[in-house]
Amino acid sequence: MSFTVATWNVNSIRARMHILLPWLDEAKPDVVCLQETKVPNEAFPAEAIEGAGYQAAFRGQKSYNGVAILSRHDIQDIRSGFDDDGEPDEPRLLTATIHGITLVNTYVPQGRDLDHPMFEYKLEWFGRIRRLLEERFSPAEDLLWVGDLNVAPTPIDVWWGTQKPDAEHVCYHPRVTDALDRVMAWGLVDAFRTHHPEPDQYTYYDYRAKGAIEARKGWRIDHILATAGLAERCSDAWIDLEPRRKVKPSDHTPLLATFDFS
DNA sequence: ATGGTCGACTCTCGA
Numbered sequence: 001m002s003f004t005v006a007t008w009n010v011n012s013i014r015a016r017m018h019i020l021l022p023w024l025d026e027a028k029p030d031v032v033c034l035q036e037t038k039v040p041n042e043a044f045p046a047e048a049i050e051g052a053g054y055q056a057a058f059r060g061q062k063s064y065n066g067v068a069i070l071s072r073h074d075i076q077d078i079r080s081g082f083d084d085d086g087e088p089d090e091p092r093l094l095t096a097t098i099h100g101i102t103l104v105n106t107y108v109p110q111g112r113d114l115d116h117p118m119f120e121y122k123l124e125w126f127g128r129i130r131r132l133l134e135e136r137f138s139p140a141e142d143l144l145w146v147g148d149l150n151v152a153p154t155p156i157d158v159w160w161g162t163q164k165p166d167a168e169h170v171c172y173h174p175r176v177t178d179a180l181d182r183v184m185a186w187g188l189v190d191a192f193r194t195h196h197p198e199p200d201q202y203t204y205y206d207y208r209a210k211g212a213i214e215a216r217k218g219w220r221i222d223h224i225l226a227t228a229g230l231a232e233r234c235s236d237a238w239i240d241l242e243p244r245r246k247v248k249p250s251d252h253t254p255l256l257a258t259f260d261f262s
Numbered sequence: 263a264t265g266g267t268c269g270a271c272t273c274t275c276g277a
Contacts, residue, residue, distance in 0.1 A: 038269070
């Protein structure tokens with residue numbers, strides 16, 4: 001059987017239902033990890049999601065952040081947040097097991113500016129993810145770290161990167177790409193890049209840049225990262241740009257990957 | 263890596 005996983009920063013699930021529901025019907029992914037749902041738990045549109053044939057696990061708050069996992073199969077071992085310190089976590093992390101695959105769904109802090117405290121918070125966040133992987137999981141198991149990681153890992157992952165590889169941004173900076181590398185060194189493979197070495201493959205186009213899609217002014221900051229054994233089962237990965245072309249789209253568009261099990 | 267637009271919420275913040 002094959003198992004398709006998607007990740008999508010929807011930038012408010014309630015504002016995106018007109019695109020999300022028809023997309024679920026058409027793309028029929030087994031699992032969808034959502035970020036920036038921007039909805040408190042009591043207002044999550046669970047009934048409409050169930051009507052589309054998906055169970056939902058979610059953790060959110062008013063206005064900001066929020067993550068959810070939608071699944072056509074049973075969702076087990078749902079956990080949210082880190083348990084490495086006493087700080088109250090924002091709703092940016094949700095883990096679950098579906099069909100024997102562990103899903104780690106994250107909305108990594110964007111960082112605001114290179115000199116803003118949130119940038120240091122972002123860098124620390126990668127350390128916390130690394131510790132979570134070490135403490136709870138093993139690179140020998142089938143695990144996916146997916147979500148809006150707010151990192152363009154290489155120059156071809158940001159639109160100006162091949163022209164000005166040294167131009168810096170909170171999502172494209174040696175400190176950030178190194179931080180991501182250190183988490184991936186635990187044992188994760190970029191499932192999309194393995195299948196698509198070509199440039200101009202972006203999951204995010206800023207609302208403020210007119211004609212950005214046509215001009216290919218985007219970012220690849222959403223990712224599906226797999227442990228080695230699972231990565232070997234990945235038969236395809238792709239970015240679905242159609243939801244980004246709809247009326248009132250999210251600025252991000254879905255990234256999907258299919259895994260084959262014999 | 264700019265300037266610009268969106269979403270949620272009260273008009274400004276976060277991205």
